[in-house]
Amino acid sequence: MNDARLFLGGLVLGAGLVTLGCDSGASPDGVISVTRASVVVPQTPLDGTTIPRFVDPLTTFNGRRVDATATVNVNMQEFQQRVLPASIYTSLPAPYNAGTFLWGYNINNAGASWPARTIEAKQGTATTAIYTNSLTNTHLQKLLTVDQSIHWADPLGTTAANNCVNGPPLAAACTEPYAGPIPTVVHLHGNEVLSQYDGHPDAWWTPGFAQKGRAFVSNTYNYLNQQEATTLWFHDHALGIVRLNVYAGLAGFYFIRDGRDTGLPNNPITLPSGPQEAELMIQDRQFDTNGQLYFPDSDNAANLNGPPSAPDKHPFWIPEFFGDVMTVNGKSWPTMEVQPRRYRFRLVNASNARFLIMQMFNQQGVDIHVNGAPGPAVWQIGSDGGLFNTPVKLDDPANGANACAGAPVGNNVDVGAGAKCLFLAPAERADVIVDFGGQAGKTFTLKNFAVIPFPSGSPVGFGAPDATADGLVMQFKVDLPLQGTDTTFNPAGSHPALRATPIVNIKTIAPNKKRQLILVEEEGDTANPDGPGSPVDDGDPVESLINNTKWNGNREGTTTVVPGSTSNGRGVAATETPQEGSTEIWEVANLTGDAHPIHIHLIQFQVISRQIFDVDSYLTDWMAAFPGGTFNGFNFPAGIYIPGFGPPLTYNVLNGAGALGGNLNYDAAKYLQQGACAGGACPLRAPDAIDSGWKDTIKMFPGEVTRLAVRWAPQDIPANGTRAGQDPFPFDPTNGPGYIEHCHILDHEDNEFMRPLLIAK
Numbered sequence: 072m073n074d075a076r077l078f079l080g081g082l083v084l085g086a087g088l089v090t091l092g093c094d095s096g097a098s099p100d101g102v103i104s105v106t107r108a109s110v111v112v113p114q115t116p117l118d119g120t121t122i123p124r125f126v127d128p129l130t131t132f133n134g135r136r137v138d139a140t141a142t143v144n145v146n147m148q149e150f151q152q153r154v155l156p157a158s159i160y161t162s163l164p165a166p167y168n169a170g171t172f173l174w175g176y177n178i179n180n181a182g183a184s185w186p187a188r189t190i191e192a193k194q195g196t197a198t199t200a201i202y203t204n205s206l207t208n209t210h211l212q213k214l215l216t217v218d219q220s221i222h223w224a225d226p227l228g229t230t231a232a233n234n235c236v237n238g239p240p241l242a243a244a245c246t247e248p249y250a251g252p253i254p255t256v257v258h259l260h261g262n263e264v265l266s267q268y269d270g271h272p273d274a275w276w277t278p279g280f281a282q283k284g285r286a287f288v289s290n291t292y293n294y295l296n297q298q299e300a301t302t303l304w305f306h307d308h309a310l311g312i313v314r315l316n317v318y319a320g321l322a323g324f325y326f327i328r329d330g331r332d333t334g335l336p337n338n339p340i341t342l343p344s345g346p347q348e349a350e351l352m353i354q355d356r357q358f359d360t361n362g363q364l365y366f367p368d369s370d371n372a373a374n375l376n377g378p379p380s381a382p383d384k385h386p387f388w389i390p391e392f393f394g395d396v397m398t399v400n401g402k403s404w405p406t407m408e409v410q411p412r413r414y415r416f417r418l419v420n421a422s423n424a425r426f427l428i429m430q431m432f433n434q435q436g437v438d439i440h441v442n443g444a445p446g447p448a449v450w451q452i453g454s455d456g457g458l459f460n461t462p463v464k465l466d467d468p469a470n471g472a473n474a475c476a477g478a479p480v481g482n483n484v485d486v487g488a489g490a491k492c493l494f495l496a497p498a499e500r501a502d503v504i505v506d507f508g509g510q511a512g513k514t515f516t517l518k519n520f521a522v523i524p525f526p527s528g529s530p531v532g533f534g535a536p537d538a539t540a541d542g543l544v545m546q547f548k549v550d551l552p553l554q555g556t557d558t559t560f561n562p563a564g565s566h567p568a569l570r571a572t573p574i575v576n577i578k579t580i581a582p583n584k585k586r587q588l589i590l591v592e593e594e595g596d597t598a599n600p601d602g603p604g605s606p607v608d609d610g611d612p613v614e615s616l617i618n619n620t621k622w623n624g625n626r627e628g629t630t631t632v633v634p635g636s637t638s639n640g641r642g643v644a645a646t647e648t649p650q651e652g653s654t655e656i657w658e659v660a661n662l663t664g665d666a667h668p669i670h671i672h673l674i675q676f677q678v679i680s681r682q683i684f685d686v687d688s689y690l691t692d693w694m695a696a697f698p699g700g701t702f703n704g705f706n707f708p709a710g711i712y713i714p715g716f717g718p719p720l721t722y723n724v725l726n727g728a729g730a731l732g733g734n735l736n737y738d739a740a741k742y743l744q745q746g747a748c749a750g751g752a753c754p755l756r757a758p759d760a761i762d763s764g765w766k767d768t769i770k771m772f773p774g775e776v777t778r779l780a781v782r783w784a785p786q787d788i789p790a791n792g793t794r795a796g797q798d799p800f801p802f803d804p805t806n807g808p809g810y811i812e813h814c815h816i817l818d819h820e821d822n823e824f825m826r827p828l829l830i831a832k
């Protein structure tokens with residue numbers, strides 16, 4: 072977070088004053104100077120190193136999944152669950168001794184849990200889901216401080232009435248922790264769905280429908296389930312509080328099954344099934360000494376994540392949450408007992424901000440690939456949107472010792488270390504086969520190597536010794552006797568095809584449009600606003616933006632939309648307005664210092680290439696293209712970056728590369744050659760094998776252009792099967808409140824790193 076290469080921190084020192092140009096300097100210093108554990112209820116963090124590990128069994132869902140061929144009733148409610156080992160709770164007073172207070176989905180009245188029971192849908196059979204928000208009078212609300220200074224659901228209108236999003240200075244009401252009714256809305260991530268059932272961030276509602284967001288249509292959703300069999304997941308998506316609602320437990324898996332991937336023992340692909348197919352939802356968390364969730368919201372010295380980074384503008388928001396306790400399926404560091412045979416794991420990284428680069432190690436945390444007998448082989452067979460054409464071997468000893476531990480590197484260098492490992496940014500999924508055959512009696516640990524933040528941070532943990540510093544996530548004990556023989560899908564041998572037909576290649580379709588978009592981070596400046604030498608704001612994140620444009624589409628501090636925008640009539644204006652049935656190339660340059668998992672709703676897309684990009688040179692020219700003007704009371708001379716202005720040029724005027732987006736052409740001679748490839752354009756890197764299938768969320772590394780083929784059509788339509796202006800969906804994607812694209816670091820998407828996406832006729 073304090074990497075000197077972060078966007079405005081290092082690069083734009085000359086223009087540093089403008090990085091918080093919206094900040095008049097009038098805000099009082101020390102707005103949050105009191106030490107709070109949590110703002111409402113004092114909390115003392117529990118040191119994660121004191122929590123015993125590998126005590127509890129992994130929670131599994133086999134035999135408890137919810138059949139979605141009938142209507143599913145999903146009730147959001149508070150409940151308690153023993154996330155930590157029982158020994159932590161038994162010494163606590165009531166009510167904490169019953170477990171950690173959480174918010175969860177209670178499906179068909181079978182009881183709330185974190186994660187929710189997995190919903191299992193059948194391709195071609197629609198699912199009706201009826202969602203109810205019953206989050207009233209909760210314990211947890213007092214521990215999850217809503218920051219009313221960011222664009223958020225705002226059921227009581229406090230943020231709107233006090234213009235909190237355009238501070239500082241902030242009216243007193245903007246700095247109060249919110250205590251009103253809790254808004255929620257459910258998004259089924261990766262789903263091809265009519266927008267009114269997509270869980271639009273403004274489609275939230277509060278208990279009893281007392282308040283509803285502008286995009287609300289109904290709490291009864293209709294999922295058609297016509298896309299490929301895959302691992303989807305559902306989670307809360309209410310504007311500006313996703314990081315808190317998901318942190319509280321509002322997440323679960325949603326499988327789509329088809330005639331091949333049936334989930335049954337006789338499935339034609341012969342994939343492991345029954346007890347040998349298990350969901351793994353991986354999330355980091357922090358707890359207090361009462362065994363309750365701890366989410367940093369203050370300058371408490373015990374905050375692992377440090378104090379809020381821009382407290383005069385956002386009193387409680389922190390740029391990324393990282394916890395010191397790893398959880399899998401709602402249990403801290405669980406253990407799974409397995410037979411010496413193949414297992415299929417369906418993984419999602421449901422963390423707020425933590426990336427995962429994982430590898431199987433032996434019990435002592437030693438690389439099993441170089442010490443003694445090899446450990447279980449690991450293959451990835453699918454990603455976000457479906458199965459691969461062929462399995463991809465991970466952790467291959469041929470990649471060398473500690474292949475996954477090789478330090479991933481930041482700007483302008485290939486972040487290749489993770490490419491051959493189990494590498495998941497927040498919201499990405501992996502479908503994986505692990506072969507425990509021949510490993511009877513052994514114990515293995517799944518270990519994570521991804522630095523925090525990724526990839527600019529340093530150790531896996533927080534620097535000081537903490538419970539995540541060794542990277543351990545969970546343990547597998549091969550101590551169950553082998554029952555029968557393992558005749559399941561063996562990626563190492565001959566096996567049935569994963570897919571009936573290869574993945575439709577949309578990368579070679581002649582695109583109807585190209586967009587060149589940028590990811591940019593706005594940071595506090597070094598001279599303002601808390602006075603010279605302030606330790607609070609210097610170089611710290613204020614917010615990050617897609618194409619320098621805020622969620623509502625208005626220029627910073629104004630009601631002027633970015634020119635070229637289309638309104639949805641419900642308070643937001645989109646610049647990304649692709650035609651239904653069309654195919655577009657999105658070239659996204661990440662000018663920030665960290666990787667961001669960018670998620671596009673409605674469709675599955677494909678990665679065309681990655682290419683190293685000269686951020687410094689581009690930024691110099693890009694910033695010089697800003698026209699100047701007065702925003703939020705601050706006068707920007709021409710040629711100075713204006714945060715939240717939108718792109719410097721006109722969005723809908725094609726640039727020299729024939730691209731929409733209002734940005735300077737990614738001129739190959741100027742910006743695409745440097746360092747190791749000086750004198751010639753840096754090579755286009757084909758996507759790594761793990762990114763070569765259908766994706767709905769993709770890591771965009773710093774200092775790179777990520778190119779995507781985005782077709783506004785269902786994934787199985789043949790390459791020549793649709794054209795611009797033709798609706799290829801079994802519903803009208805131009806109808807309803809529309810879709811969105813955003814960073815899936817939850818702390819980022821909550822603070823403006825999200826844009827509306829409206830499909831056009």
Ligand SMILES: [Cu+2]
Nearest residue numbers: 667814816819
């Ligand atoms: Cu992000």
